[in-house]
Amino acid sequence: MFDKVGHINKLQAMVKKLLYILLIFGLSNSGFAQSLQLKFENKLVEHFQKHTWKDVVVTRDSLYSSPYKDKFNVSVSDNYIEFDTTHLVIKNPYFSDKHDDAEEEKDYVKNFPKSFSVIYENSLVTLFENGKFTCFKLENFERNTELENKLNTKKFKYHWIIDNQLGGLSGNSIFLWNGNKWTKFKENFPLKNQPKLFEDNQFIVYGECFGEWGGTVYFFEKSSSKTFFTESTCANSVIKTSKGYNVLAHLGHGGGSAEIKTIPYPTKLTLAKPNEIGKSVNGEALGYTDKSSAFEKKLDFYGLQIFSSFDYQDKVLYIVHLSELTFIAEIKNNEIEIVNPLFFNDLYTHDPITNKYGKYTLMNLDHYGTGLNREISVLIIEGNKITKLDWNENHSR
Template sequence: MKGTFAILILSLTLFACNGQQNSNVINFESGFSLIQDTISISVNGRMTHALEYKDKYYVLFEQRLMKYGGYGKKWLYIFSNNQLEKVIDCPEEMKTVYLDFYVQNDSIIMKPYMDKQSYYLDNTTLKWNKVDKTNDLIWEDSDFYVYSLDFGEWGGKTWFKDKKTDSQYVLESTTPLINKIDNTYYLTNSFQVLKIDNPKELTKCDSDVTYENIEKTGKNYSWYSQSKGYEVIYEDENVDYFDFSYHPRIVSSFVFNNELLHIYETDTASYLSRIENNKIQPFEKILDEVSFFNWYYSYRCKNLNGSNELLKFNTRNDQIYGLTTIKGNKIYVTYLVNDVELKPKTLGKKRSNEIFENRLNSIIADFSKLTLTEIEAKEKEWKSFDITPNHKIGIGESWNPNNYAIDINKSYLVVEDSIISNSIMYYATKKTDLVRAITINWEKTQTDRIEFGNEKSASEVFLKRFKDIVLILTNELGEPNSKNEEKKNQSFVWTTQNNINVEIKLSRQDNYNNIRMVVYERK
């Protein structure tokens, strides 16, 4: 299976890199068909949200930040007939983790969970405009409005509001996907499916627990509804909600030939499934080794207009994402193959030293005339990894004694090995394009998982690395003007003939190791 996936990814990459559209159809014995296509993209970010609207894909990408905090930029990519049609910047206010992206009243809307202010996309001008009022509607038919809220650790509620009487009926269910067969409603979550024959048999709301009142007052956890009016047709009783390790789950549900079916995901594959005797019964494998996901508090997109949601998945290749939609007996899968690397490669100590020496030569040669444009081109040539923050970072007077205006930054990362990485920051003046100061920090290599290593061993590695860097500096600049060789906090300073200060300091604490180098013009 792993070999099959590797071949698939290689094929997709080759087709995308050649600028071709690869269409592949697989007909299953169950009567379903899998139609696979690819789109080649160049995006400095990861996919977060996506929806299908009027035969187009609208996909949100977010810049991945490696350092310096803050939120990454967001872009909306619009694809038509598997071709990129338009890229639109998202409002600065949408730099948040808790974001929903959906279609309502023929408008594409972005809504932050913690803020009333939302935005809709003007279909004519393709500009974002503010919209003051949005709600938590997740389903609507001729009889009911259905609203739902997610209260985090306190669970969530779903309300059925009768269109004729305005009466509301509630149950404890957190932002489910809703499907309807005849007059019966099915509410799907990852580990549970509920059946409601008549929403009026749910608990009827008093005025203080209607959707509007709970949403207005924020009294999320003050009242819980009675468990009545619905049937649990599936529940995975083996799930521990406090265990965050992977567990097989229902990705989505949909109706085909008047039957409720499901996409069920395990750690190795995804299947078409049905429920029989309170058990998930897979009957057709559709995809190998993909991981479906939905973003935090993004739930209005699921099934608002009665058609199945556009599903999103990751693959084992960080540069390949997938979109899936089901129309009748056809399963459409579109792979987005990104030619932009989103993670830095490990370059090794030898190559890291070469980059450092090249930087040093470029910087020291004539620091007063070093332009940001020039050094950006060199960093690209050296293949360091761009980690420039979205916000301005200033420096103190001690590194900027001439009080130059610092209003633009560029930063790059070099991963030396599994222990040490170095990041360089160029502080510059936008008007003149001149670099005014530079810092380089050698720090512990960041990984995607928490690691508890031997800090004492790392401390010795940092000490050795510091000595290597000092030797390189001494060979280039001569003997330092001053030095402090204290065991845990060593420092050296050079002052060049053209009045440039180069300072380097080693800091070693019990659980922290850092080497910092600063280059700036003296007053």
């Protein structure tokens, strides 16, 4: 009887000790999280204070308040998200000193990818000026030469993911990779030398941008090969929900602007004539001629830019540029809540594109002063891990 009681007492003591350790560990983690939150808040307050009028008091609840008609307020979120950020530089393996020393921009930029990178078979697949693919394994960014050797049996001008397969333009034809060889794609495809914004079973979505003269987002219906359009200046990402297609657009002209249009039924937009696509009308984007009103404006801000939208767990997050800082935020009506400062620098891009590939989100970044319209960097988001990959040299600003 004594041994049994002693054994029970020993177990109770061990349980108490374990609970005590867990409590201390929990308090330690809680204290660490609070410390991160406080550091995060202080840095943001300090940054925005430097970029505002001296007589304006900046607080965590009002880092920036819009002076424009469609007002918004920027604050620090109570729900800080701890993203694990990594910054890498990888040189184009086909890098040419001839291009690097070229005086003409159109030749210098040839060391950057020929088309926007995609994700395929857990690799970043990139096409360069010589028409060859380079593949980098996402787990460690080492070359996937086995995949490269399979793919580089043709020379390509542009590439995409089409119906979940790798597709590329070779000559005047599009080919799909079936896992063993390239086969000719016999369906209609609306793109030749521009990236795709979004694809599902019904539509291929893409856009065009004329800067201050507007932009257009196109919905190519697969079943009919008809194309429907509306204004979007300039579309950078599409998220589909039960309410329709949320098209995010931004423009850097003037003080910057951003908008989200929700399009429930794209076939109710204006139908484009084949000879209208990609053209301007009276000096403005075709999108302005859409009078269908088959959309709802979910967001319309002036004075900032929103470069990207992406799904994270049960919410949508945005990559926002304001006051020489690019950060990650949640947007709740007119409240922009910063959840993470990203790299805490002035990461800037002109016409980015964001696409989702399974568990990965890929954001392609261009920068006109560095590579004209070519991709100079990518952001790869997997869960709470964000990797920024720069081509050839460090592009942080």
